Amino acid sequence: MNCITNILLVGGICFLSNCSPNHEEKEPGQEEIKTAHINWDTGFKIVSDLNDDNYHGYARMIHLKDGRLMLTYFDSGDTINGGIISRYSADEGKTWSDPEVIHHNTQNHEFNNPEIMELKDGTLMVLTNLRPKNPGGAYNFEIGLITKPAGGSWSTVAILYRADNEFHNGCWEPKMIELPDGNLEIYFANENNFRNNDDQEISKLYSIDKGLTWTGPVRFCYSAGARDGMPVSIVMNEIQPKVLTAIEDNSKGGRFTISILESPAVAGSVASVRLHGVVPDEMADKSIYCGAPYLAALPNGGLLLTGQTDYQRIKQNDPLHISVPFIAISEPNSYSKFRLLDANPFRISSQHEGLWNSVAVVGEKVYLLTSSQTEGGRFKVLLKTGLFKDAD
Numbered sequence: 061m062n063c064i065t066n067i068l069l070v071g072g073i074c075f076l077s078n079c080s081p082n083h084e085e086k087e088p089g090q091e092e093i094k095t096a097h098i099n100w101d102t103g104f105k106i107v108s109d110l111n112d113d114n115y116h117g118y119a120r121m122i123h124l125k126d127g128r129l130m131l132t133y134f135d136s137g138d139t140i141n142g143g144i145i146s147r148y149s150a151d152e153g154k155t156w157s158d159p160e161v162i163h164h165n166t167q168n169h170e171f172n173n174p175e176i177m178e179l180k181d182g183t184l185m186v187l188t189n190l191r192p193k194n195p196g197g198a199y200n201f202e203i204g205l206i207t208k209p210a211g212g213s214w215s216t217v218a219i220l221y222r223a224d225n226e227f228h229n230g231c232w233e234p235k236m237i238e239l240p241d242g243n244l245e246i247y248f249a250n251e252n253n254f255r256n257n258d259d260q261e262i263s264k265l266y267s268i269d270k271g272l273t274w275t276g277p278v279r280f281c282y283s284a285g286a287r288d289g290m291p292v293s294i295v296m297n298e299i300q301p302k303v304l305t306a307i308e309d310n311s312k313g314g315r316f317t318i319s320i321l322e323s324p325a326v327a328g329s330v331a332s333v334r335l336h337g338v339v340p341d342e343m344a345d346k347s348i349y350c351g352a353p354y355l356a357a358l359p360n361g362g363l364l365l366t367g368q369t370d371y372q373r374i375k376q377n378d379p380l381h382i383s384v385p386f387i388a389i390s391e392p393n394s395y396s397k398f399r400l401l402d403a404n405p406f407r408i409s410s411q412h413e414g415l416w417n418s419v420a421v422v423g424e425k426v427y428l429l430t431s432s433q434t435e436g437g438r439f440k441v442l443l444k445t446g447l448f449k450d451a452d
Contacts, residue, residue, distance in 0.1 A: 093449070096362065096389055097401060098426050100446035104406055106434060107147065108133055108441035109159045114142060117431035119441040120176050121420040129153055129420075129427070132162070132176045132186065133441050139164050144174040144188060144206070152425060153445055162186055162214055163206055168199045171217075173233050180238065182210030185271065187234040187246065188217070192225060201230035203248055207271065220265055220274050223252035231263075237293045240301050243268050243327040247280060247291040247305060260287040262307060266327040281321055281331040283311035294355045294363075297393075301325035304395060306353035306365065312336060314346025315379065318353045318367055320395055340388050340400035343371045349379035350386075354418040356426075360450045361392035366419045366428060371403055374410060384408045385417040385430045405444055408432055414442070424448045 108116035115136035122130050129149040135142045143164040148157040163171050163186075173189035186206040192199035203221040208214045223231040234248040243266060250263040263277035281288050286309070293305040302325055309319040322333040339350045353367040368383040376382050387405055388398035405428060408414045414430035421427075428444045 094452050095399075096358075096360065096391075096451045097449055098387070098389075098446040099449055100402075100405060100444060104442045104444040105153070106440050107131060107153075107156055107429075107443045108135075108145070110434075110440065112137060112141060113436070113438055115431075115439045116145075116441050117439055118173055118416045119429040119431065119443075120174065120418050121427050121429060122176050122178055123420065123422040124178055125182055129422070130176060130178075130184075131156070131429075131441075132174045133431075134170075134172050134174055135159075135165075136170070137165065139166060143171045144186060146176075152422075153427060153443060163188070163217060168193060169202075171204070175235050177236050177238065179244075179270070180242065181270075183270075184208040185236055185244075186214075187236055189232055189234060189248075190217075190219070191230070195227040195230075196225055198225070200225045201227075201232075201252075203231055203234045203246070203265075205246075205271065220246065221248070221263075221277060223250065224255070228258065229255055233290045235292050237295055237303065239295060239303075239325050239327060241325075241327075242270065244271055245293070245303075245327060246274075247293050248277075249289040249291065250277065253279075257285075258287065259285065260289055262288050262291045262305070262321075262331075264328065264330075268327055275328065278328055278330065280305070280323070281307070281334070283309070286311035287316075289316075290352050292354050294357060295325055296357065303329075304355065304363075305331070306338075306355050308351035308353060308367075309334075309336065312346075315349040316351040317344070317346075317348075318350050318365070335396050338365070338390075338396060338398055339367075340386075340398050342400050342403070343369060343386070347375075349383065351379075351383075352416055356419045356421040358389070358392075358421055358448055359424065363390045363395055363398075364388070364419050364421060364426065365390070365398050366417045368413075368415050368417060369403070380415060381413055382410070384414040385428065387419065387428060406430060406432065406442060421448065 119133040144162040169190040175187040190202040201223040204217040232249040246265040261282035262280040264280040265276040305321045308316040317337045320335045321331040370379040373382040414432040417430045
């Protein structure tokens, strides 16, 4: 294959990619792609505020019942301009409203890891990971919930779980789902139960009254001597529903890979099946880091998987400083192994990274989000869009 170098100019910064296998973009003269794939739009957009020097990351997107897209992300700024930020688009992501603050950071906590969902009744729910600005001090790591009823305003934050004040005994990365019966579940990574080692489990809270009260936490999954982390759950199969939860998993040694856990779509249930290492074959070697997964359902019954990886990057001891988003796909109603679509869809250069990614699917439209350096080395939220095309 001839090497085509991709160059993008964003805010005066050149994003230059090395040649890498890309299963989606065809060179002139190639045959039409017959397998399911994504036809990506050219380039990408910066969709977080460029008017500050703050870090922007952990972006998430949902499709609202009123037809708009809603974007949330974390802004590292102070109590005036930082915290959980939202923006809206009424034209499929082409343009975005001005940033709005859902909740400011406080003097004592950052409101990190925001996750957004809309319930069937139109209530908006934003989960957040409250992180003390001075770990080891007077304030703890916590899981919080902020709500907004249809036509209402944002609530104050309700603390649902409190871990330790030490960084290595914290709680992290909450994710909520609504089950077919209307009950709610929250999954999160939890070190609080392992004060004497570096283990981590996935814990779960659940509510049978639309979030008024919560039960738990219960242990959803745990591998002794390992760190199950960064859960993202999705409800599959409305006839016989079940929950699929993707996690980063180092239970079999080596660097993190991505596994999928199956559980019944029943509030408070625990993982019944662990499908270890569902990443594409190209990324299956234990020396390759694949973490921070995110899932989205496709209209054909398959799944899209994104995450961050050092596959085809110059290896370092800390893979985060070189990792970039990847995108992979499963066959319809099958998720034990994913096929690689693109190992670096944003074409992020070897000097930069793209982290804490997510993907959303609306009809056939695909929205891929990452946080990467732009002008002056500032981390901003990047959006890449495309169209899903099913197999012929």
